[in-house]
Amino acid sequence: xxxxxxxxxxxxxxxxxxxxxxxxxxxxxxxxxxxxxxxxxxxxxxxxxxxxxxxxxxxxxxxxxxxxxxxxxxxxxxxxxxxxxxxxxxxxxxxxxxxxxxxxxxxxxxxxxxxxxxxxxxxxxxxxxxxxx
Numbered sequence: 847x848x849x850x851x852x853x854x855x856x857x858x859x860x861x862x863x864x865x866x867x868x869x870x871x872x873x874x875x876x877x878x879x880x881x882x883x884x885x886x887x888x889x890x891x892x893x894x895x896x897x898x899x900x901x902x903x904x905x906x907x908x909x910x911x912x913x914x915x916x917x918x919x920x921x922x923x924x925x926x927x928x929x930x931x932x933x934x935x936x937x938x939x940x941x942x943x944x945x946x947x948x949x950x951x952x953x954x955x956x957x958x959x960x961x962x963x964x965x966x967x968x969x970x971x972x973x974x975x976x977x978x979x
Contacts, residue, residue, distance in 0.1 A: 860888045864967045866897070870974040872944075875903055883969075890948060891938075891959030893969060906973060907946065909939040916942055944973040 863884040873879045885896035898904040909915035938959045940946060946953045947970040948961050963969070 859886045861886055862888045862893070862963050862967075863965050864893060864963055864969050867968055867970040869970070869972045871906060872903060872971045872973045875906065876901060888963055889959065890946070890953055890956075890961040890963060890969070893963060894946070894959065897971075903971070907940055907944045907971060909941045912939075914941050915939045941973070944971075946971060 861884055863882055866881050866883045868876050868879055883893070883897060883900075885893050887893070887896070894904075894908075938953075947968075948956055948963065949968050950970070953959065953961055
């Protein structure tokens with residue numbers, strides 16, 4: 847039986863404290879680039895639910911449609927792009943340019959919003975400023 851299963855059986859939920867890092871538009875809206883955040887639960891999805899309840903920003907970071915997650919200005923790449931590319935499942939998509947990382951890794955390369963978090967993990971919420979010359 848996992849720690850989470852034991853806690854739920856005892857009627858208690860785990861509390862997790864993570865370091866939140868923010869860049870670009872997210873940093874501007876929060877007014878800081880770094881903060882600690884404690885939430886009930888231990889997954890990225892539970893963190894995001896609690897964080898959005900407190901600070902909003904869900905509409906800035908999460909996409910509800912495929913159109914919102916795709917940038918029309920991205921260049922077509924001939925063939926398959928290098929590296930590992932995966933999409934988050936529906937309901938876990940980020941807007942074009944916005945990203946959620948855990949300890950420096952894109953969440954879609956982990957377990958999406960089911961990624962387990964531990965005290966001290968770093969969650970980065972990024973939505974960079976774009977400049978055209």
